Amino acid sequence: MPKKVMVIDDEPFILMMIEDKFKRAGLDVVTLRESKGAMEVIKREKPDLIILDWMMPEVSGIDLCKQIKTDPEVSSIPIFMLTAKGQEDDEKLGLSCGADRYITKPFSPRTLLEVVLERIGS
């Protein structure tokens, strides 16, 4: 069973890049363009890791992260925030909401893959 990574970002090309990169590495990738209703998908898909954008309409990545981390059913899933918010305060806020890692855009898909693999194991 390949490991499953879920990517939630409102920018389609981000999803595209991560999907391409991760699938090549043998990972199962589930992409989601909006955060609304993401909880159901997460519960259904039970990914091994979630890559989450911060700035999203309706439900922000931060709020979604909090929701995930407080729901015992899915709270154990590691969350990587992938966001354009690069200020130090932002990183602190992101991590304080339960994110396991904070990665700023622009990012290297190669490095992202590495850190993801490092976390969940290939």
Place this chain on the structure above:
Amino acid sequence: MRIRIVFKLLAMLALFGVALVLPLWLTAYRILSQEGAVGEKVLERFYQEMPGILFYAFFIGLVISLAFGKRILQPLRLLKEAAIKVKEGDFSLRLQRVSEDEIGEVMEVFNEMIDSLRDKTEELSKKELYINTMQDALWVVDSHDRVVDVNPAFTRIFGYTREEVLGTSVYDFFDREGKSIVAQEIAQKKSKGLVSSYKTYIYAKDGRKVPVMITGSPILSGGEVVGKIGVIKDISEIDSLMQEIEASRSHLRAIMESLEDALIMVDRDYRIIQANRVARDRYGEEIVGRRCYEVLHLETAPCFLKGEECPVHIVFSEFTSHRTVHRHLTFDGKIVFEDSHSSPVRDKTGQIIAVLQMLRDITERVQREGELKKRNAELELLNRLSSLLSSSLRAEEVLKKVLQQLIETFEMDGGGVFLFEEKSRFLNCAYHIGVSEEFVRVAGRVKLGEDIPGRVALTGEVITTSDVSADQRITRSILKHSGIKGYCCIPIKGKEKIIGVYCLFKYTEHVFGPDDERLLESIGEMTGLALENIRLYEQMKGLFEGQRQRRLKEQEILLKLSSALSTAIDEPEVIEITLQTAIEYLMADGAVFWELRPSRALVMRLCKGITLKERHQKSDIYSPEMVVLRDRNVILFGDIEGEPHDYYIDEELRSRGVRTMLCCPVMVGEKVLGVVTFVSFTKRRYPEEDIHFVRILLSIFAVAYERTHYYKRSLADRGLAESILNAITEGVCTVDREGKVLTVNNAITQILGLPPDYIVGRHYRDILKNFAYSCPVEEALKGDVSTGEMIIEDNGRERVIQVTSVPLKDKNGLVYAAVQVLRDITREREIDRLKTEIVRSVSHEFRTPLSAIVGMTEMLLDGDVTGDRAKDYLRIMYEEGLRLSEMVSQLLDISRLEGGLIEPILEKVRMDEVVETLKNRFSERFRQKRIEFRCSIGEGTEEFITDREMLLQILTNLIDNSSKYSDDGAVIELETKVSDNYVIIKVVDTGWGIPSEDLSHLGKRFFRGVHGQKTKGTGLGLTLCREILKRLEGKMEIQSKIGEGTSVSVYLPLQGAGYAEKGDGN
């Protein structure tokens, strides 16, 4: 007994003989009877008969020896068999005694022998068993000191097997010391054959040195020592135990010996069984063995028998420890008080076998306590007396009370007070107790130096006697025959002279100790002093009233002067008031104030009551004023003319008739400000107090004078400072050390919105508050320059005021005030905030397109995507790159517009040309999305004045938005018209519409509403439009309904920028 076996043999021989002789005789008889005579024939016949006889004899002998032999041989055989069995170790058999002869006895003896042998053997085997099983090692050593045998215990203890040690020299088992001991012991055994025990060490096989006790005994053979047996006891445990015991004993002994207290152990017989060094030192070397009561109390029986508290008895009878203080005797007969602490010493069963007594010598303490008690009593007495002395100011009462107290304290029968009368040099009895008036009449008047009171009064020394009548010193006294025995006489000493004496007496003997004498003497002194004080008091009382009046007057003057000076700010006024006050006080006729100038010359500032030439100046060093200046001291001339002096007195003063002159310096601290000369036309004397008071007045004056001086100078400075302060735009306020606002400038009113009247006098905390961090004023008052920011509410708008506080310090570095500079930095803060926000959002907005460019390039380079997918990637990168560059150019435009770097270039613009340009720009987009673009150019809008490029930029953005946020086949309409000096250009689409919650955010930088997700954009288009319109002095209105479309109206001034307002105005 032996006879019996001889008899047996004899009987046998006899029988044998009879048996042999009888046939011989019968044969001889028969032959003789037949032959009748002895002849040849007889002999012949005898020979013939001989064999038969011999045979017969042999037969008889055989029968007899058989019969007898059996009786002898049988027991012999039994004996032999038994001997063999015994040899084999069977000691169980016993022989039956077969006969009562010697053989029987032999058998009996044999039986006994077996018994004895059996016992011996059993004993031997027991011994062997014992040797083999014994705990202690054993060795047998031959005469050459070689080991010939050891027991198993030897092997067990030392590890050597029997085979290993056999034949070795015993000395191999010892170290050098051991060897010599053993050699000595063995030699002794050899020579004297003694049994001995000794301690040494034996090396075990594993190298251990085992402590052993060897009991050696010689093996004697024929009086010769042929070897030794040694029983070797392993005493390691005992040894270590012994060592421990020895250590603890010596420890105990050391403790006992080192104790500073005596320690004795007493048994049930009250016998001292142990005593430490201190005890031996204290009670004698030989106390051990003696009874405790003999040693400690010199008694012959235990103390408790006399009903005294005996700690030993108590411990033995009550089984508890006991503590008490006892009086003991030391070996040299000294009495010591000892704190005795006795505790039981118990044996294993808990039985008390002895009492351990710790005796601490507390003699000194006991004595000191006694001393202390005595001292306390004395002190108490003195105390009581002193309170008596101070309780009254009437001499008579004091004397009486003290006498009563003395009689009471010393348990006297009576006494009296003699007072010395200086005039007559007699001592008179002033008061008496316990004696008859008659006696007083006789003895109540004594001449100084006579009798005891007289002598005491003369010498000032206490005289005491236990018995007046027997005292050799007292030769001549009426007391001798008065029946008085105990007597004392104490001088009552004043500071310089004797005031009188106290006499105390008793009808019985009374010994006054040296302590008592000392006490009495001090009581006499005390009383004397008290009496003297009383006298002084009486004298003082008169003086005191005068002083009080004077103080009141002075205080009044001071009060008047200082209140007058405090309100005066004018120099001449201050001088005037002061001189007037001082003249009045001194009741002088006039005064002159000379002011000290920096040139060190004295210049007359004011004269009062006397007129001198104006501009009068002094610099000659002989004038009294100059000397006063130099010495800073007062000079008084009681009479200028009459008294000789070395000073040069002003001719002018002389000519005015001045007789008395008083020159005083005017000083503030060490600084001299000038000199005041008081003059009087009559001869005057000024007491010291008056001069002192004038100096006080002048020092008050000096302070006020200096203050006014500075005040004058600071007025000018302040004028300048105030005008500067009021000119600056920063608010300035000063606060004093307590934080009260002293001054403010004009600008502060604008900044704080509070009038100066309101601020001045208030505490700064009422005005300067809401600081983000610490309050700078507080810091400044502590001495540090500090800056802070405070927020003030101004019509619902928050304003940020920067407050910089600077401490003002005096020359000693002490802060006496703080100056605050207030600056409104709201705008700066706003700009800062905006700048940060823009940088933040820009960097954020750039990151997303950069993600595509950076990330995708990396993936392409890594070969993650190829073919058509790679093309898609490149397309996205291209699009995102474009978006990024568009953002940059729009941002640049916006900031240029904001910064006023772009000025509109106004010109006549034809609307149809503009429309044409737009159509060209969007033709591709319109075609793709099948958008219908409709235009209607209203009347009066064909041509108007504006910036062409700017207009195009606005419309391009609006049409771009319309086409972007709508489905394929939408309609975009552009309408223009004129209304109220404005050209209104309306762009209407049938697109998705904007939700009402987004409408208010439109035009904010990077804001992209709900549709932002579906489309590409910079979020800067409308911002740019608004900025351009600001420049063109136009405006924009947006209306939209979700699902129906959006309409944007752009208002441009008809006459171009700069005319719209004027047009409105007209």
